[in-house]
Amino acid sequence: MRRLEHIGLLALPGLTFLAVIFALPLFMLLLKSFQIDGQFSLEEYRLFFTDEYNMSVLWRTLRVAALTTIVALLIAYPTAIAMSRANGIWLSIFLVAMVLPMSVGVVVKAFAWSIIFRTRGVLNDILMSLGIVDTPIRMLFTETALIIGAANVFLPFMVLPIYAVLRQMDTRLPEAAASLGATPVFRFFNVTLPLSLPGVVAGCAFVFSLAVSMYVIPSLIVGERQQTLSMLTARSFLYLRNEALGATISSILLIIAISVVLGSSWLANRLGARS
Amino acid sequence: MQGSAGTEPDKRAYLDVVGVGKAFKGTTVMSDMDFRVARGELVSLLGPSGCGKTTLLRIIAGLTSADAGDILLDGRAITRVPAHRRNISVVFQSYALFPHLTVAENVAFGLRARSVPKGDIAPKVSEALQLVRMRDFADRPVAALSGGQQQRVAVARALVVDPVLLLLDEPFSALDRKLRETMQVELKSLLRDRGMTAIFVTHDQEEAMGVSDRIAVMNSGQIEQFATPSELYARPRSSFVMDFVGLSTRMRGRVSKTDGPVMQIDTANGMVLAQGDYGVGTEVTVGVRPELITPVAGENTIKVTLADAMVLGAKTQLHGASHPEDRLLCEVPGIQTNLTRGQDVTFGWSVKDTLVYEAPR
Numbered sequence: 001m002r003r004l005e006h007i008g009l010l011a012l013p014g015l016t017f018l019a020v021i022f023a024l025p026l027f028m029l030l031l032k033s034f035q036i037d038g039q040f041s042l043e044e045y046r047l048f049f050t051d052e053y054n055m056s057v058l059w060r061t062l063r064v065a066a067l068t069t070i071v072a073l074l075i076a077y078p079t080a081i082a083m084s085r086a087n088g089i090w091l092s093i094f095l096v097a098m099v100l101p102m103s104v105g106v107v108v109k110a111f112a113w114s115i116i117f118r119t120r121g122v123l124n125d126i127l128m129s130l131g132i133v134d135t136p137i138r139m140l141f142t143e144t145a146l147i148i149g150a151a152n153v154f155l156p157f158m159v160l161p162i163y164a165v166l167r168q169m170d171t172r173l174p175e176a177a178a179s180l181g182a183t184p185v186f187r188f189f190n191v192t193l194p195l196s197l198p199g200v201v202a203g204c205a206f207v208f209s210l211a212v213s214m215y216v217i218p219s220l221i222v223g224e225r226q227q228t229l230s231m232l233t234a235r236s237f238l239y240l241r242n243e244a245l246g247a248t249i250s251s252i253l254l255i256i257a258i259s260v261v262l263g264s265s266w267l268a269n270r271l272g273a274r275s
Numbered sequence: 276m277q278g279s280a281g282t283e284p285d286k287r288a289y290l291d292v293v294g295v296g297k298a299f300k301g302t303t304v305m306s307d308m309d310f311r312v313a314r315g316e317l318v319s320l321l322g323p324s325g326c327g328k329t330t331l332l333r334i335i336a337g338l339t340s341a342d343a344g345d346i347l348l349d350g351r352a353i354t355r356v357p358a359h360r361r362n363i364s365v366v367f368q369s370y371a372l373f374p375h376l377t378v379a380e381n382v383a384f385g386l387r388a389r390s391v392p393k394g395d396i397a398p399k400v401s402e403a404l405q406l407v408r409m410r411d412f413a414d415r416p417v418a419a420l421s422g423g424q425q426q427r428v429a430v431a432r433a434l435v436v437d438p439v440l441l442l443l444d445e446p447f448s449a450l451d452r453k454l455r456e457t458m459q460v461e462l463k464s465l466l467r468d469r470g471m472t473a474i475f476v477t478h479d480q481e482e483a484m485g486v487s488d489r490i491a492v493m494n495s496g497q498i499e500q501f502a503t504p505s506e507l508y509a510r511p512r513s514s515f516v517m518d519f520v521g522l523s524t525r526m527r528g529r530v531s532k533t534d535g536p537v538m539q540i541d542t543a544n545g546m547v548l549a550q551g552d553y554g555v556g557t558e559v560t561v562g563v564r565p566e567l568i569t570p571v572a573g574e575n576t577i578k579v580t581l582a583d584a585m586v587l588g589a590k591t592q593l594h595g596a597s598h599p600e601d602r603l604l605c606e607v608p609g610i611q612t613n614l615t616r617g618q619d620v621t622f623g624w625s626v627k628d629t630l631v632y633e634a635p636r
Contacts (some may be wrong), residue, residue: 175367176367176372177359177388178337180384180388180436181360181362184359186388198386
């Protein structure tokens with residue numbers, strides 16, 4: 001027992017580093033959001049939640065994050081299934097395709113999407129040359145474009161946890177289900193899906209946390225026109241010089257992130273305990 | 276038609292595997308496989324790992340597709356019918372119970388998959404669990420069960436859907452010896468009572484002999500012999516079958532003289548007589564079942580120096596010193612304490628009990 005406690009000391013440098021560099025500033029930020037002229041006050045929060053514009057930004061942020069998570073999940077799940085069944089060279093190709101884009105800066109990827117979505121961009125050119133539309137569709141600066149772009153950037157964070165769970169799953173289980181008369185659809189909904197839920201929960205938690213706090217992607221794809229919470233935070237600090245507002249929004253983002261992490265780990269534990 | 280060996284002509288095939296072939300990545304696992312099982316028969320596929328027995332089982336279940344040939348069940352071709360429409364249940368080696376479901380939910384799975392009315396499911400599940408004496412465990416998660424209990428649940432889950440055929444892939448291998456023997460007796464009588472046709476895959480010859488009416492001994496994608504346990508043991512068709520099923524004394528030798536149906540074979544331990552029609556000069560393997568050998572002179576007699584005398588309780592095993600590729604083994608009933616290592620003894624047996632196989636070149 002005592003040996004174990006000594007080994008715990010090894011984590012001290014890491015914890016100290018995090019405490020000084022991360023936790024302390026965060027705490028100061030949190031403190032700032034509860035202060036007006038050196039007095040404790042909830043006024044900043046009251047102001048934020050009663051402001052219609054702020055609320056619309058909050059809802060848009062949550063909506064975009066939720067839809068991004070759903071789109072990413074719908075694309076990632078079949079991909080993860082294909083990957084879990086792939087072997088050799090195909091598996092390597094899949095893994096490289098998942099991991100390599102992560103090494104490309106998010107600015108580059110967001111900018112690439114803006115080229116595709118532009119009024120005279122790649123997508124509109126294709127649609128027009130195929131005769132599907134006559135005039136270019138406005139795609140850039142829309143929420144749809146933002147969700148598609150964000151889902152693309154965050155896709156690996158959804159695919160990899162689901163892939164990891166599916167890969168570990170006993171391949172005999174779907175076979176046993178088939179021999180018991182289960183159709184492929186019944187097998188999926190009653191065996192594969194429930195057993196992969198821990199991976200789905202983890203992936204959704206990753207993507208939602210990333211999407212709720214993303215800054216570069218909305219800046220490049222939708223611009224200033226449709227603000228999100230993190231853009232509003234940046235604007236409060238950089239342009240409005242309203243540190244209290246910035247701190248308040250940051251704290252709200254932090255609370256959202258913490259609830260997602262706690263909620264998902266609770267859910268994952270529950271699902272894990274059952275299987 | 277090696278696969279049909281031992282089948283009486285009047286036995287109509289219930290399961291009929293005709294000319295099935297399978298290759299994985301260019302490597303042929305089996306070719307032109309024929310295999311017939313009658314209704315209500317308990318059959319084992321016995322062989323070393325990699326002999327293709329599990330592949331054959333998976334092809335019958337529809338979990339692996341055959342490259343060639345046909346599978347007929349009760350006269351109907353099912354070769355291209357997907358697994359979930361074959362109504363063939365499989366009990367897997369690992370049992371493959373669904374870890375996210377309880378015992379009762381596992382058993383109910385096949386009924387739900389077949390859209391059995393909700394009201395009919397519970398009584399059927401309860402009856403199936405009763406059959407394997409697991410009703411008290413209905414609401415437990417399967418992870419909390421022991422190996423033997425998991426196997427019972429797997430059997431209940433497979434039988435509750437009234438399959439036309441039950442396939443079992445090494446169903447006892449995860450159990451310890453004592454439990455394994457109990458479960459074998461239990462399962463056999465359960466399947467008999469229901470008139471179930473079942474195929475066991477196993478590499479354990481004792482298990483195969485214990486549970487089956489007939490055994491197909493497989494070796495590198497071929498059925499070497501398909502016969503009743505007693506026939507397999509008494510009249511193995513090849514030296515592979517002789518070695519795989521039961522123990523035996525075996526010696527390499529060469530035919531030195533033939534006299535009508537009797538051959539004279541020279542071995543490292545002296546001359547041995549056997550029935551057969553191999554020509555003079557043929558390299559052969561001679562085999563004798565150990566309990567047919569007595570420690571007194573017989574029609575065939577060899578001198579042996581004892582390397583070990585193992586008292587096994589009901590019988591004593593006498594191991595003779597031999598060339599490493601030969602084996603000299605004799606079993607005498609009861610406890611023999613007067614025989615010790617280094618002692619010279621006589622092994623004697625009759626000509627008709629001598630098995631002879633042409634040695635592979």
